Amino acid sequence: MRYKSYGQTGKQLSAIGFGGMRLPDPRNHDAGVALLHAARRAGITYFDTAPFYCDDQSEAIFGEALRSMPASSLPLYTSSKCSRPAASDFRRGLEKSLARLGLPQITFFHLWCVMDPADWKSRVAGGALREALKAKEEGLIGHVCVSTHMDGPAIAQLLAEHPEIEGVTLGYCAINFPYRRQGVEAARRLEKGVVAMNPLGGGLIPQHPDAFAFIRAPGDPDVVAAALRFLVSDPGITTALVGFSSEAHVAAAVGAMEDFTPHSLPRLEEIRAAIQKDFNEMCTGCGYCLPCPQGIPIPRFMDIHNLMQLKSSDDDIRARYKYHWDMTPAKAAECVECGLCESRCTQHLPIIARLRKLAAFQM
Numbered sequence: 248m249r250y251k252s253y254g255q256t257g258k259q260l261s262a263i264g265f266g267g268m269r270l271p272d273p274r275n276h277d278a279g280v281a282l283l284h285a286a287r288r289a290g291i292t293y294f295d296t297a298p299f300y301c302d303d304q305s306e307a308i309f310g311e312a313l314r315s316m317p318a319s320s321l322p323l324y325t326s327s328k329c330s331r332p333a334a335s336d337f338r339r340g341l342e343k344s345l346a347r348l349g350l351p352q353i354t355f356f357h358l359w360c361v362m363d364p365a366d367w368k369s370r371v372a373g374g375a376l377r378e379a380l381k382a383k384e385e386g387l388i389g390h391v392c393v394s395t396h397m398d399g400p401a402i403a404q405l406l407a408e409h410p411e412i413e414g415v416t417l418g419y420c421a422i423n424f425p426y427r428r429q430g431v432e433a434a435r436r437l438e439k440g441v442v443a444m445n446p447l448g449g450g451l452i453p454q455h456p457d458a459f460a461f462i463r464a465p466g467d468p469d470v471v472a473a474a475l476r477f478l479v480s481d482p483g484i485t486t487a488l489v490g491f492s493s494e495a496h497v498a499a500a501v502g503a504m505e506d507f508t509p510h511s512l513p514r515l516e517e518i519r520a521a522i523q524k525d526f527n528e529m530c531t532g533c534g535y536c537l538p539c540p541q542g543i544p545i546p547r548f549m550d551i552h553n554l555m556q557l558k559s560s561d562d563d564i565r566a567r568y569k570y571h572w573d574m575t576p577a578k579a580a581e582c583v584e585c586g587l588c589e590s591r592c593t594q595h596l597p598i599i600a601r602l603r604k605l606a607a608f609q610m
């Protein structure tokens with residue numbers, strides 16, 4: 248396993264983190280506990296959970312696993328989250344997470360799921376940020392962090408304006424890296440930790456190895472290893488957070504870190520350029536199509552269209568609309584077909600036709 252520094256915290260995190268959102272069976276706590284223990288034995292030091300994951304069982308399963316973790320000379324870091332903007336609600340959420348995990352302190356606690364700058368303002372105005380900093384002073388939180396679905400420039404601005412935020416968790420993978428790359432670069436400049444969630448594109452990359460064969464660099468044994476190595480070679484990324492549901496997944500992710508020399512910066516640039524060139528008919532999330540005069544978040548809709556192209560299930564597409572992007576198909580119907588976006592699109596995608604299809608999707 249490789250270990251990387253999380254910003255200025257002095258903590259070394261495993262380059263692969265344990266994401267607790269896809270545990271094998273929410274009703275079978277023993278299976279989840281065994282999986283967490285296997286990850287610990289494999290050298291993973293960063294364990295991320297949240298309320299509501301796995302039918303709201305993830306934190307409880309983590310709590311059971313933490314109480315019986317195998318002995319190790321390695322440190323162990325925990326992460327959880329709260330999305331409530333009001334100070335009192337945030338505090339209640341934190342206390343509930345502490346109780347379920349059975350811990351006196353959560354190492355990394357996130358203001359969770361910040362969707363856009365207005366949402367972030369509500370966390371500041373509502374008192375959640377102030378409450379998090381107070382909890383840190385009390386020792387209940389080790390480090391105050393943000394988890395977000397914002398684009399790169401908005402993340403960069405948030406980090407620049409809030410030096411008290413010590414790190415950020417964001418969706419980042421070989422499919423969508425252009426969309427948030429500015430945020431990752433800003434975090435690196437400001438010496439913040441960065442945890443990349445969804446490093447395997449929400450399972451799309453392993454489910455479609457042929458479609459994503461182009462992300463493999465020479466020496467990568469498969470697309471999963473390629474996607475993880477691509478991320479952990481990035482000096483801006485501390486940890487790639489993988490949602491594990493079996494010990495085989497743990498072994499594959501940990502194995503990808505063995506016998507591997509991180510790509511050099513010029514090589515990483517070459518891989519990035521090759522990925523973008525070979526993206527064919529898919530949106531890379533670069534954002535050059537914006538702004539839209541109708542305020543349509545085009546890259547987000549095109550990200551959902553990527554799922555449709557890969558023949559994802561309707562349930563997965565609904566989840567992407569609802570939970571990932573907090574959008575409905577109705578917004579796509581506001582397109583007035585002015586054509587501005589298509590004239591700017593780096594991939595020359597038929598955005599207007601795709602928006603029509605997305606607008607017709609049944610939630």
Ligand code: SF4
Pocket residue numbers: 538539540541542543545581582583584585586587588589598599602
């Ligand atoms: S064609 Fe539609 S989506 Fe594109 S810029 Fe015009 S209104 Fe926006």
Ligand code: SF4
Pocket residue numbers: 529530531532533534535536537545546549591592593594595596598
């Ligand atoms: S639609 Fe085109 S320009 Fe817009 S984010 Fe996707 S690839 Fe980039």
